[in-house]
Amino acid sequence: MAQKLFHCDRIDLTCWAGLLSPPDCAALIQIGRAHLQDATVTDEDSGEAVSHPQRVSQMAWPKREQYPLLQRMAAGIAQLTGVSLDCQEPLQILRYLPGGEYRPHFDAFATDSPALRCGGNRQWTLIFYLNPVEGGGETCFPELGLTVVPLPGSGIVFRNLNAAGVREPLALHAGNPVTQGEKWIATQWIRERAYVDPRAAG
Numbered sequence: 001m002a003q004k005l006f007h008c009d010r011i012d013l014t015c016w017a018g019l020l021s022p023p024d025c026a027a028l029i030q031i032g033r034a035h036l037q038d039a040t041v042t043d044e045d046s047g048e049a050v051s052h053p054q055r056v057s058q059m060a061w062p063k064r065e066q067y068p069l070l071q072r073m074a075a076g077i078a079q080l081t082g083v084s085l086d087c088q089e090p091l092q093i094l095r096y097l098p099g100g101e102y103r104p105h106f107d108a109f110a111t112d113s114p115a116l117r118c119g120g121n122r123q124w125t126l127i128f129y130l131n132p133v134e135g136g137g138e139t140c141f142p143e144l145g146l147t148v149v150p151l152p153g154s155g156i157v158f159r160n161l162n163a164a165g166v167r168e169p170l171a172l173h174a175g176n177p178v179t180q181g182e183k184w185i186a187t188q189w190i191r192e193r194a195y196v197d198p199r200a201a202g
């Protein structure tokens with residue numbers, strides 16, 4: 001049963017415990033292992049997925065249709081956020097090894113980015129923490145002075161856009177370097193409108 005741990009009004013960030021059961025966390029890691037590839041970021045100029053030293057991890061983009069668990073999560077996320085399931089990008093499962101990190105970044109795109117063609121901007125981010133991390137790997141919000149320790153089954157949701165629909169400066173965040181063990185998370189980005197997969201659109 002999910003339990004609200006804390007809330008930060010400035011970017012409507014909520015941290016939940018018990019969002020995912022231990023078997024669901026284990027199943028997501030297993031799904032992740034089956035589909036891992038080197039992580040990419042969305043290039044601001046081309047809108048393409050590219051490798052970048054900013055994001056050192058491996059990721060999986062499993063197909064929702066293939067896994068009932070992903071369908072159940074997508075429905076739960078739509079209920080939690082009140083945003084239509086159509087606006088969800090495919091869930092990303094990420095693994096960081098020691099030294100892996102995601103340097104400070106915004107999930108939302110700049111106002112002139114071609115990535116906006118795929119359903120507008122990323123209005124919400126959800127991060128699910130899937131395993132206990134032995135060292136490092138916190139999610140940190142430098143503008144808010146907020147650090148979230150990854151605890152299995154817990155998760156955060158936060159807003160990436162301000163009231164004008166423009167990238168929210170306070171939503172800058174990072175995945176701190178993992179110093180020991182592995183860190184597994186699942187990231188869900190939610191667009192303003194129905195998501196169009198650029199790989200499918202061609």
Ligand SMILES: O=C(O)CCC(=O)C(=O)O
Pocket residue numbers: 102107127137138139140173174175176185187
């Ligand atoms: O690894 C983290 O804690 C942050 C992940 C993240 O920012 C993302 O996937 O967009």
Ligand SMILES: [Fe+2]
Pocket residue numbers: 105106107125173
């Ligand atoms: Fe992010």
